[in-house]
Amino acid sequence: MTAKFNRFPAIAAALLLAVALLGFAVGAGWTETADWQISHTLAIRVDERDPAFIAFMQGASWIGGGTPRWIIVILLCGLVWHWCGPRCAVALGGASLLSNLASSLLKLGFGRARPDLIDHLDHQTSYSYPSGHATSAAAVYLLLAWLAPPRWRPYAWTLAAAMIILNGFSRIMLGVHWASDIAGGTMLGAAFALLGVWWVARHRATA
Secondary structure (H helix, E strand, O other): OOHHHHOHHHHHHHHHHHHHHHHHHHHOOOOHHHHHHHHHHHOHHHHHOOHHHHHHHHHHHHHOOHHHHHHHHHHHHHHHHHHHOHHHHHHHHHHHHHHHHHHHHHHHHHOOOOOOOOOOOOOOOOOOOOOHHHHHHHHHHHHHHHHOOOOOHHHHHHHHHHHHHHHHHHHHHOOOOOHHHHHHHHHHHHHHHHHHHHHHHHHHHHO
C-alpha cells in the first residue's frame, strides 16, 4: 500500500475531530453570524426566484436523501462491483451506511434546531447538525471517484463535486440547514470516503 493511502486514516481522524469541534462551535454560537448571513443570501430570497428553480432545488434534495438515496447507492454498488470487485461494493455500501449512522448519532448529540428564517421547503423531522444529505453526498460520490477506473475518474470527480455542491446549496436554499451543517456533513462524509478507499487499497496491497 502506497504512503498516500497510509495517510488516509490519519486524515479521516482529523476530519472527524474537525466535525466534533465545529459542532461545539455551533453549540457555543460562534458560527451564528456567518450562518445567518449565508442563509439570508441563499434562503431568504428563495421566494423571489422562479418556481421552476425552487422545484429543481427540491428535486436535487429529494435525490440526495431518503429512499432515492439508497436506490442510487445500491446501483452504484453494482457499478463499482463491476469496476473492481465485491470489496469495492462493500466499501461503498458500508461507507454510506456508517456515515449515515454517524450523522444521525451526531444530530442527537448536538441537538441543533433547524433554521427558521423561512417556511421549510422540504419536510424535516430530525435535528440540523450535521447535514445527512451533505454527509451522504461526500461519502458516496468521493468514494465513487476514488474507485473509478482511470479513464472514468475525471468524470467521476466532476460528478462528485457537482453532487456535493448541489446538495449543499439546495439544503440551505430550502431553509432546512445552516451552512455550518453542510460543512460538518461534508467533512464527516469525506472521512468515511477516505476510510473506504484505504480499506480497499489495503486489501489490494496484501492480495
